[in-house]
Amino acid sequence: QKEVEQDPGPLSVPEGAIVSLNCTYSNSAFQYFMWYRQYSRKGPELLMYTYSSGNKEDGRFTAQVDKSSKYISLFIRDSQPSDSATYLCAMDEENTGRRALTFGSGTRLQVQP
Protein backbone atom coordinates (compact mmCIF):
# COMPACT_ATOMS: atom_id res chain seq x y z
CA GLN A 1 0.00 0.00 0.00
CA LYS A 2 1.28 3.45 -0.88
CA GLU A 3 1.90 5.92 1.91
CA VAL A 4 -0.15 8.54 0.09
CA GLU A 5 -3.17 7.71 -2.08
CA GLN A 6 -4.65 10.09 -4.60
CA ASP A 7 -7.32 9.44 -7.23
CA PRO A 8 -5.65 9.93 -10.65
CA GLY A 9 -8.79 11.24 -12.36
CA PRO A 10 -9.26 12.76 -14.81
CA LEU A 11 -11.80 14.96 -13.08
CA SER A 12 -13.79 17.00 -15.58
CA VAL A 13 -15.90 19.93 -14.37
CA PRO A 14 -17.64 22.92 -16.02
CA GLU A 15 -16.22 26.39 -15.58
CA GLY A 16 -17.39 27.97 -12.34
CA ALA A 17 -17.79 24.69 -10.46
CA ILE A 18 -16.37 24.01 -7.03
CA VAL A 19 -13.65 21.38 -7.23
CA SER A 20 -12.64 19.05 -4.43
CA LEU A 21 -9.33 17.20 -4.65
CA ASN A 22 -8.30 14.75 -1.96
CA CYS A 23 -5.50 12.62 -0.59
CA THR A 24 -5.40 9.99 2.12
CA TYR A 25 -2.28 8.90 3.89
CA SER A 26 -1.18 6.20 6.29
CA ASN A 27 1.78 7.75 8.12
CA SER A 28 0.47 9.46 11.25
CA ALA A 29 3.82 11.27 11.65
CA PHE A 30 3.13 13.54 8.67
CA GLN A 31 2.72 17.10 9.89
CA TYR A 32 3.42 19.25 6.86
CA PHE A 33 1.07 19.16 3.92
CA MET A 34 1.44 20.75 0.52
CA TRP A 35 -0.41 20.99 -2.75
CA TYR A 36 1.48 21.39 -5.98
CA ARG A 37 0.04 22.23 -9.39
CA GLN A 38 1.67 20.87 -12.51
CA TYR A 39 0.76 22.10 -15.96
CA SER A 40 1.40 19.86 -18.92
CA ARG A 41 5.11 19.54 -19.76
CA LYS A 42 6.11 21.72 -16.80
CA GLY A 43 7.53 21.10 -13.34
CA PRO A 44 5.26 21.18 -10.26
CA GLU A 45 4.80 24.54 -8.53
CA LEU A 46 3.80 25.01 -4.92
CA LEU A 47 0.20 26.11 -4.49
CA MET A 48 -0.59 25.75 -0.79
CA TYR A 49 1.31 24.82 2.36
CA THR A 50 -0.25 23.92 5.72
CA TYR A 51 1.06 22.68 9.02
CA SER A 52 -0.89 20.17 11.12
CA SER A 53 -4.69 20.24 11.10
CA GLY A 54 -7.01 23.01 10.03
CA ASN A 55 -7.86 25.16 7.04
CA LYS A 56 -5.90 27.64 5.00
CA GLU A 57 -7.36 29.93 2.36
CA ASP A 58 -5.64 31.73 -0.49
CA GLY A 59 -7.92 33.42 -2.97
CA ARG A 60 -10.04 30.77 -4.69
CA PHE A 61 -8.08 27.94 -3.05
CA THR A 62 -8.68 26.36 0.36
CA ALA A 63 -6.55 23.60 1.83
CA GLN A 64 -7.98 21.46 4.57
CA VAL A 65 -6.20 18.92 6.78
CA ASP A 66 -7.91 16.36 9.01
CA LYS A 67 -5.15 14.50 10.80
CA SER A 68 -7.57 12.35 12.79
CA SER A 69 -8.86 10.88 9.50
CA LYS A 70 -5.51 11.13 7.70
CA TYR A 71 -7.23 13.05 4.94
CA ILE A 72 -6.37 16.27 3.18
CA SER A 73 -8.35 18.27 0.64
CA LEU A 74 -7.89 21.11 -1.77
CA PHE A 75 -10.98 23.09 -2.77
CA ILE A 76 -11.05 25.36 -5.80
CA ARG A 77 -13.94 27.83 -6.01
CA ASP A 78 -15.17 29.34 -9.26
CA SER A 79 -12.91 27.03 -11.25
CA GLN A 80 -11.40 28.40 -14.46
CA PRO A 81 -10.06 26.68 -17.59
CA SER A 82 -6.62 27.91 -16.49
CA ASP A 83 -6.95 25.64 -13.44
CA SER A 84 -6.72 22.62 -15.75
CA ALA A 85 -3.61 20.81 -14.55
CA THR A 86 -2.45 17.89 -12.45
CA TYR A 87 -2.63 18.50 -8.70
CA LEU A 88 -0.18 16.67 -6.46
CA CYS A 89 -0.38 16.44 -2.71
CA ALA A 90 2.87 16.14 -0.77
CA MET A 91 3.68 15.52 2.87
CA ASP A 92 6.55 15.49 5.32
CA GLU A 93 7.13 14.40 8.88
CA GLU A 94 9.62 17.00 9.98
CA ASN A 95 10.89 20.37 8.97
CA THR A 96 14.59 19.63 9.02
CA GLY A 97 15.10 20.52 5.39
CA ARG A 98 17.03 17.30 4.99
CA ARG A 99 14.19 15.12 3.95
CA ALA A 100 12.40 14.53 0.74
CA LEU A 101 8.66 14.94 0.45
CA THR A 102 6.27 12.04 -0.04
CA PHE A 103 4.05 12.74 -3.03
CA GLY A 104 0.71 11.45 -4.15
CA SER A 105 0.51 10.33 -7.77
CA GLY A 106 -1.55 13.36 -8.79
CA THR A 107 -5.13 14.08 -9.92
CA ARG A 108 -5.65 15.45 -13.41
CA LEU A 109 -8.27 18.21 -13.49
CA GLN A 110 -9.97 19.49 -16.63
CA VAL A 111 -12.16 22.59 -16.40
CA GLN A 112 -14.40 22.87 -19.45
CA PRO A 113 -15.22 26.40 -20.70
Next chain:
Amino acid sequence: DVKVTQSSRYLVKRTGEKVFLECVQDMDHENMFWYRQDPGLGLRLIYFSYDVKMKEKGDIPEGYSVSREKKERFSLILESASTNQTSMYLCASSSGGAAQTQYFGPGTRLLVL
Protein backbone atom coordinates in the same frame (compact mmCIF):
# COMPACT_ATOMS: atom_id res chain seq x y z
CA ASP B 1 11.88 34.32 -7.91
CA VAL B 2 13.58 31.00 -7.39
CA LYS B 3 14.80 29.54 -10.61
CA VAL B 4 15.69 25.92 -11.17
CA THR B 5 16.91 25.11 -14.64
CA GLN B 6 17.58 21.77 -16.26
CA SER B 7 20.02 21.33 -19.11
CA SER B 8 17.65 19.70 -21.58
CA ARG B 9 13.89 19.55 -22.05
CA TYR B 10 13.99 16.45 -24.27
CA LEU B 11 16.65 13.81 -24.73
CA VAL B 12 16.79 10.69 -26.86
CA LYS B 13 19.51 8.17 -26.04
CA ARG B 14 20.41 4.62 -26.97
CA THR B 15 20.55 1.68 -24.58
CA GLY B 16 23.94 1.47 -22.93
CA GLU B 17 24.83 5.14 -23.36
CA LYS B 18 26.00 7.22 -20.42
CA VAL B 19 23.58 10.05 -19.80
CA PHE B 20 24.15 13.28 -17.86
CA LEU B 21 21.26 15.40 -16.63
CA GLU B 22 22.23 18.73 -15.14
CA CYS B 23 20.32 20.96 -12.75
CA VAL B 24 21.20 24.46 -11.61
CA GLN B 25 19.47 26.60 -8.98
CA ASP B 26 20.09 30.28 -8.39
CA MET B 27 18.81 30.73 -4.81
CA ASP B 28 21.75 29.39 -2.82
CA HIS B 29 19.63 26.47 -1.63
CA GLU B 30 21.30 23.79 0.43
CA ASN B 31 19.11 20.89 -0.62
CA MET B 32 18.71 19.49 -4.09
CA PHE B 33 16.69 16.52 -5.29
CA TRP B 34 16.26 14.31 -8.32
CA TYR B 35 12.89 12.66 -8.95
CA ARG B 36 11.47 10.66 -11.78
CA GLN B 37 7.81 10.94 -12.67
CA ASP B 38 5.88 8.12 -14.34
CA PRO B 39 2.15 7.82 -15.04
CA GLY B 40 0.33 6.24 -12.12
CA LEU B 41 3.44 6.20 -9.96
CA GLY B 42 3.79 9.89 -9.22
CA LEU B 43 7.12 11.36 -8.19
CA ARG B 44 9.72 8.96 -6.88
CA LEU B 45 12.92 10.17 -5.28
CA ILE B 46 16.15 8.96 -6.84
CA TYR B 47 18.79 10.87 -4.86
CA PHE B 48 19.07 14.02 -2.84
CA SER B 49 21.89 16.16 -1.51
CA TYR B 50 21.90 18.50 1.49
CA ASP B 51 25.37 19.89 0.97
CA VAL B 52 28.19 20.04 -1.51
CA LYS B 53 29.71 16.60 -2.06
CA MET B 54 27.02 15.02 0.13
CA LYS B 55 24.41 12.67 -1.27
CA GLU B 56 21.72 10.38 0.05
CA LYS B 57 19.91 7.58 -1.73
CA GLY B 58 16.23 7.97 -2.27
CA ASP B 59 13.66 5.29 -2.98
CA ILE B 60 14.94 4.16 -6.40
CA PRO B 61 18.71 4.82 -6.71
CA GLU B 62 19.57 1.70 -8.69
CA GLY B 63 21.11 2.49 -12.07
CA TYR B 64 21.74 6.12 -11.16
CA SER B 65 24.50 8.15 -9.57
CA VAL B 66 24.78 11.84 -8.72
CA SER B 67 27.39 14.51 -8.36
CA ARG B 68 27.33 17.78 -6.44
CA GLU B 69 30.64 19.59 -6.79
CA LYS B 70 29.16 23.08 -6.43
CA LYS B 71 26.27 24.23 -4.30
CA GLU B 72 24.19 25.42 -7.21
CA ARG B 73 24.62 22.37 -9.44
CA PHE B 74 23.36 18.81 -9.03
CA SER B 75 23.92 16.25 -11.75
CA LEU B 76 22.17 12.95 -12.32
CA ILE B 77 24.10 10.27 -14.17
CA LEU B 78 22.72 7.19 -15.84
CA GLU B 79 25.82 5.02 -16.13
CA SER B 80 24.34 2.71 -18.78
CA ALA B 81 20.92 3.81 -19.92
CA SER B 82 18.20 1.19 -20.19
CA THR B 83 14.72 1.37 -21.70
CA ASN B 84 13.09 1.24 -18.25
CA GLN B 85 14.76 4.55 -17.48
CA THR B 86 12.57 6.27 -20.05
CA SER B 87 10.79 8.84 -17.91
CA MET B 88 10.33 12.47 -16.95
CA TYR B 89 13.17 13.60 -14.65
CA LEU B 90 12.53 16.49 -12.29
CA CYS B 91 15.08 18.38 -10.27
CA ALA B 92 14.09 20.37 -7.18
CA SER B 93 15.80 22.50 -4.59
CA SER B 94 14.92 23.83 -1.14
CA SER B 95 16.47 25.94 1.58
CA GLY B 96 17.63 24.36 4.80
CA GLY B 97 15.38 26.38 7.04
CA ALA B 98 11.74 26.22 8.07
CA ALA B 99 8.90 25.54 5.67
CA GLN B 100 10.77 23.25 3.37
CA THR B 101 9.27 24.31 0.08
CA GLN B 102 10.67 22.46 -2.88
CA TYR B 103 11.03 24.39 -6.12
CA PHE B 104 11.04 22.34 -9.27
CA GLY B 105 12.69 22.72 -12.63
CA PRO B 106 10.78 22.25 -15.90
CA GLY B 107 11.79 18.60 -16.23
CA THR B 108 13.73 16.56 -18.77
CA ARG B 109 11.79 14.03 -20.79
CA LEU B 110 14.21 11.18 -21.53
CA LEU B 111 13.54 8.50 -24.10
CA VAL B 112 15.90 5.51 -24.15
CA LEU B 113 15.69 3.44 -27.32
